[in-house]
Amino acid sequence: AQSVTQPDIHITVSEGASLELRCNYSYGATPYLFWYVQSPGQGLQLLLKYFSGDTLVQGIKGFEAEFKRSQSSFNLRKPSVHWSDAAEYFCAVQGAQKLVFGQGTRLTINP
């Protein structure tokens, strides 16, 4: 069965600092991976996705993620965070007609 682990429940970074959110997946075949962001009281917004090809994928809002098959990881990065990036971030793997999500990482930004 597919599973996703986000080891960090809560991360705090200063505005302007770099960010890396970790995601590890378990999936028997080629994984299709996603990162979504959720602001308080809102639905999920797609940041980026990996289906195949280049292992470094670019997304919206300046985010990127790197797929590493050997480490079963799909970490999300941003070189310089903005206060508006404060939100909850979810990593997901595509299963049969469904997404399997990690528990999420809540990001707090210090001014």
Add this chain to the structure above:
Amino acid sequence: KAGVTQTPRYLIKTRGQQVTLSCSPISGHRSVSWYQQTPGQGLQFLFEYFSETQRNKGNFPGRFSGRQFSNSRSEMNVSTLELGDSALYLCASSLASGRALKETQYFGPGTRLLVL
């Protein structure tokens, strides 16, 4: 193109009642999925519909049901509500182009259900 819409956005019900939530997918999208989000359990898959047929179902009791109409709009129903059903219910749509695993799901804003 309009995004996924869900109605109502907020609901308050009492235990034992039933509730129906509605989801309109992005125009042209044929697959609709439902997820439940709670602080304790996170995001959990409820079911997925394509062409008015349920293709996949998560591990939820039979009190949770859904359907899809010919215009791809979907509804989910929860009968005999319990306190633990309080959650954010999210609907997502995708094209369902035939390459089932290479689908991107786009989410609506959710319906916040509070059961008292």
